[in-house]
Amino acid sequence: MTYSRPGLGAVLFDMDGTLVDSERLWDVALRELAIEYGGSLSDAARVAMIGSDAASSMRILHADIGQEWRELGPSQAWIARRMSDLFRTGLVWRPGALALLSAVRAADLPTALVTSTARPLVEVALDTLGRENFDVVVAGDEVRAPKPDPEPYLLAAQLLGVPIERCVAIEDSRAGVTSALAAGAAVLGVPSEVPLDPIEGLHLLESLAGVDLTLLGNLLVRAEAL
Incomplete structure (x- = not known):
């Protein structure tokens, strides 16, 4: 498939x-x-998990509480069950996120959801996010190398049939920003739980409130100029 549309190609x-x-x-x-395991999760370990896939997060948790001997599977299953309950009742949109997603869809731009969360939990979240809002979903358990590796964003662009250089990725975590930049996308960072360091190629905002298609298009222009 050859993509010929000028400017912003996908979000x-x-x-x-x-x-x-x-x-x-x-x-x-x-x-x-x-x-449950008789320990206490440190703040440093919790921060290290943000943006990571489930297996990496469980390794961090096990090491943090001094129980590296634990198998990953049972811990991942416990978290998946608990998060499924929490996702069904507790998901709230981030400021400006729904308005931007709606604007992107109204402009008939291709969209992808690119997450480190595993597919079963993503399916629960899509009840809130709206399955119709995404042309492609790349979940954390559907790639060989999760974020911060570039594979998730490269795969999303490939599935959409849009060159990654024509894509803007929107991220809140260091792992996600690293992944998207390495893939070659223009990147908008909106930090949530942890600050993002200003680095070349990353445009930082406090939130998505007020972000529009003009701003996203300008990010591509800036990326091309680097």
Whole structure:
């Protein structure tokens, strides 16, 4: 498929902390699991998990509470069950996220949801986000190398049939920003739980409130000029 449309070609959205305020829900579940295992999750370990896939997060948790011997599978299953309950009742849109997503869809621009969360939980979240709002969904358990590797964003662009250089990725985490920049997308960072360092190629805003298609298009122009 040859993509010939000029300017902004697609918008690639992260989910947790970017579109929805779900990091606080992950915080609840992860701290509960640490307590279930007789430990206490440190703030440093929790911050290290943000933007990571489930397996990486469980490794961090196990190491943090001194139980590296634990198998990943049972811990991932426990978190998945708890997060499924929390996602059904507690997902809230981040400021400006729904308005921007609606504007992108109204402009008939291709969209992708690119998340480190596993597909079963993504399916629960899509009840809030709207399945019709995304042409492609790339979940954390559907790639060989999750964020911060560029594979998730490269795969999303490939599935959309849009060159990654014509895509804007919207992220809140260091791992996600690293992934999107390495893939070659223009990147808008809207930090949620942890600050993002200003780096070359990253445009930082406090939130998505007021972000429109003109701003996203300008990010591509700036990226091309670098």
